[in-house]
Amino acid sequence: MQKKKDALRTPAASRPGLSIEVIVETACELIAESGADQLTMRRLSERLGVALGATYHYVPNRDGLLNLIAERIMTTIELQSTTPKSWQPTLRTLMIDFAAAFTRYPGMARYHLANVEATGPVDTQATIMRMLADAGFSTDSSLTLIAALFFYTSGVTATGIMTHDQPGLTTSMVAQRFEAGLDLLLEGAAAQLRADKKARRAEA
Numbered sequence: 001m002q003k004k005k006d007a008l009r010t011p012a013a014s015r016p017g018l019s020i021e022v023i024v025e026t027a028c029e030l031i032a033e034s035g036a037d038q039l040t041m042r043r044l045s046e047r048l049g050v051a052l053g054a055t056y057h058y059v060p061n062r063d064g065l066l067n068l069i070a071e072r073i074m075t076t077i078e079l080q081s082t083t084p085k086s087w088q089p090t091l092r093t094l095m096i097d098f099a100a101a102f103t104r105y106p107g108m109a110r111y112h113l114a115n116v117e118a119t120g121p122v123d124t125q126a127t128i129m130r131m132l133a134d135a136g137f138s139t140d141s142s143l144t145l146i147a148a149l150f151f152y153t154s155g156v157t158a159t160g161i162m163t164h165d166q167p168g169l170t171t172s173m174v175a176q177r178f179e180a181g182l183d184l185l186l187e188g189a190a191a192q193l194r195a196d197k198k199a200r201r202a203e204a
Contacts, residue, residue: 018050020058024068028105036066036107063115070112073101074124082127084134088186091128091145095153095182102157109157116150137189138196145189152185153178 026047030039041062045055059065077097081090102109125146132142156178 018048018054018058020068023048023055023058024065024072027065027069028072031069031105031108034106036069036105036111039066041065066108066111067115069105070108070115073105073108076101077124079124079127082131084131084136087131087135088190090131091149092179092182092186094124094128095149096179098150098153099157099178102154109154113151113154113158116154135193136197136200137193138199141189141192141196145185145192148185149182152181156181 023044027039027044030044030047039062041055041059042052044065045052048055059068077094079090080093083090099109102112128146129139129142132145133139137145
């Protein structure tokens with residue numbers, strides 16, 4: 001017993017095997033089990049088998065940890081293609097993958113939606129912006145489309161309806177409706193692209 005107590009008092013920097021990667025991975029496991037709302041630094045430390053101070057040595061607070069988790073989730077989502085002609089299927093696949101990734105971690109989509117400036121996919125957005133510009137979208141239209149897609153997908157995922165049967169609806173039916181709404185957004189974007197190209201020709 002004394003040895004266990006001494007181990008928990010060992011400074012974080014000298015704890016073998018403890019790292020920011022291990023902390024984030026363990027936190028993801030806890031969220032997958034019981035949701036982000038139930039994640040606390042104390043519960044995380046208990047799962048890690050370390051003193052609370054050891055965890056704080058790597059992560060300053062719970063929000064900092066959740067930001068790292070959101071970033072980790074985003075790294076699992078890859079753009080399949082970034083060619084100008086494939087902007088519609090590329091964004092459709094990206095949003096479906098985004099929903100699937102965040103659905104695995106209940107509560108994280110809601111956190112992402114409320115803290116989009118801190119957890120937003122900066123690199124991904126820059127890549128999408130280049131793709132949309134090459135396709136012919138104006139900067140304003142591109143920013144509007146990206147915001148609409150991510151807010152729509154985050155909102156749907158944050159409600160949890162992607163993982164729970166609704167009265168008269170199965171989970172697969174809910175997923176189909178989500179994708180149908182996604183298609184409506186992309187169809188509207190295609191109409192805006194035509195308008196942007198027309199405006200550009202008129203200015204030439």
